[in-house]
Amino acid sequence: MAVSDYQMIKAWDEVLKLSKVERGQTVSILCGPHTHPQTLQTATIAAQAAGAIVTRIELQPINAEKATSRDLMSYLGATPLTNNPAALAAMKNSDLVLDLMLLLFSPEQMEILESGTKILLAVEPPEVLVRAVPTEADRKRVLDASKLLKKAKRMHVTSPAGTDVTFQLGEFPVITEYGFCEEPGRWDHWPSGFLFTFANEGGSDGTIVIDRGDILLPQKNYVSDKITMNLSGGFVRSIEGDVDAALLREFMEAYKDPEAYAIAHIGWGMQPRCYWHTLSLMDREATTGQDARSFEGNFLFSLGPNNEAGGSRTTPCHLDIPLRNCTVALDGSVVVRDGKVIDEAFQ
Numbered sequence: 001m002a003v004s005d006y007q008m009i010k011a012w013d014e015v016l017k018l019s020k021v022e023r024g025q026t027v028s029i030l031c032g033p034h035t036h037p038q039t040l041q042t043a044t045i046a047a048q049a050a051g052a053i054v055t056r057i058e059l060q061p062i063n064a065e066k067a068t069s070r071d072l073m074s075y076l077g078a079t080p081l082t083n084n085p086a087a088l089a090a091m092k093n094s095d096l097v098l099d100l101m102l103l104l105f106s107p108e109q110m111e112i113l114e115s116g117t118k119i120l121l122a123v124e125p126p127e128v129l130v131r132a133v134p135t136e137a138d139r140k141r142v143l144d145a146s147k148l149l150k151k152a153k154r155m156h157v158t159s160p161a162g163t164d165v166t167f168q169l170g171e172f173p174v175i176t177e178y179g180f181c182e183e184p185g186r187w188d189h190w191p192s193g194f195l196f197t198f199a200n201e202g203g204s205d206g207t208i209v210i211d212r213g214d215i216l217l218p219q220k221n222y223v224s225d226k227i228t229m230n231l232s233g234g235f236v237r238s239i240e241g242d243v244d245a246a247l248l249r250e251f252m253e254a255y256k257d258p259e260a261y262a263i264a265h266i267g268w269g270m271q272p273r274c275y276w277h278t279l280s281l282m283d284r285e286a287t288t289g290q291d292a293r294s295f296e297g298n299f300l301f302s303l304g305p306n307n308e309a310g311g312s313r314t315t316p317c318h319l320d321i322p323l324r325n326c327t328v329a330l331d332g333s334v335v336v337r338d339g340k341v342i343d344e345a346f347q
């Protein structure tokens with residue numbers, strides 16, 4: 001359904017208030033030719049209404065000749081900000097950057113955050129943004145869950161489809177996503193509502209079965225036949241199945257990068273206003289799949305880069321794969337059972 005400018009401005013008002021934007025602060029809006037015009041215009045109005053000094057920074061896209069997918073998250077690392085000291089300086093001197101272009105996993109994003117600038121990514125279409133406007137309650141619930149994940153040394157994930165995989169934890173921080181940036185140096189993504197950490201280097205072993213109906217991102221399809229991944233020493237050693245597996249293998253082979261097969265972030269979804277089914281109702285190219293990453297009770301694992309958490313891997317190949325009906329246990333304590341979040345585990 002279409003979204004009115006008024007409703008989108010009110011949504012931005014709420015997100016900027018939650019992000020503690022104050023009169024006189026500097027808000028820089030990073031955009032590109034692909035940025036949704038209504039998102040850009042309403043963000044500009046809301047930031048001005050909040051009393052901020054607003055700057056738009058438009059950068060031209062890159063990597064089109066390298067990526068085989070048009071999805072914004074299908075070729076990461078080098079961004080239009082790479083080797084652009086003018087734009088980098090502007091963003092490091094801003095209180096908040098609204099990233100309507102997508103910098104994810106770029107070294108420049110880390111450098112901007114280290115300067116104390118907050119970065120809020122928002123590239124989903126207005127219909128998804130207004131459906132999942134973040135709340136303080138979302139933040140509290142994700143932070144409560146993060147306390148357990150921060151202490152965990154081991155994550156064990158199983159499913160009726162045959163997943164049985166163990167991740168050693170502790171080398172990397174926990175990253176929480178709840179849709180706004182209330183602290184200097186924080187990165188977040190609106191919409192979201194999930195948390196994750198990264199498995200210790202070399203510390204992932206077992207089998208992951210991507211079941212019928214589970215989602216591959218950036219492919220943004222529901223797989224129609226099971227894909228079985230065998231993991232050892234932190235890397236996917238084989239990808240078996242039928243056509244979906246063959247398509248996934250060729251997608252990954254096209255990057256010609258062995259680091260594409262490394263396990264990256266692992267965690268689970270906690271956003272009640274995001275759903276597994278919505279991808280079946282949307283044009284694939286209209287979304288980056290945040291509903292799929294955020295829906296309640298998914299087990300979300302990713303492959304590829306871990307530089308976002310201080311790791312050394314910066315491969316441009318990045319897969320996010322949310323699974324349904326999994327049971328996730330941290331040091332033996334179940335936090336998701338058969339695809340349902342166990343909130344009591346976080347009390």
Ligand SMILES: O=c1ccc(O)c[nH]1
Pocket residue numbers: 073177189192293302320
């Ligand atoms: O919001 C996001 C999106 C992609 C990703 O890999 C992590 N978080």
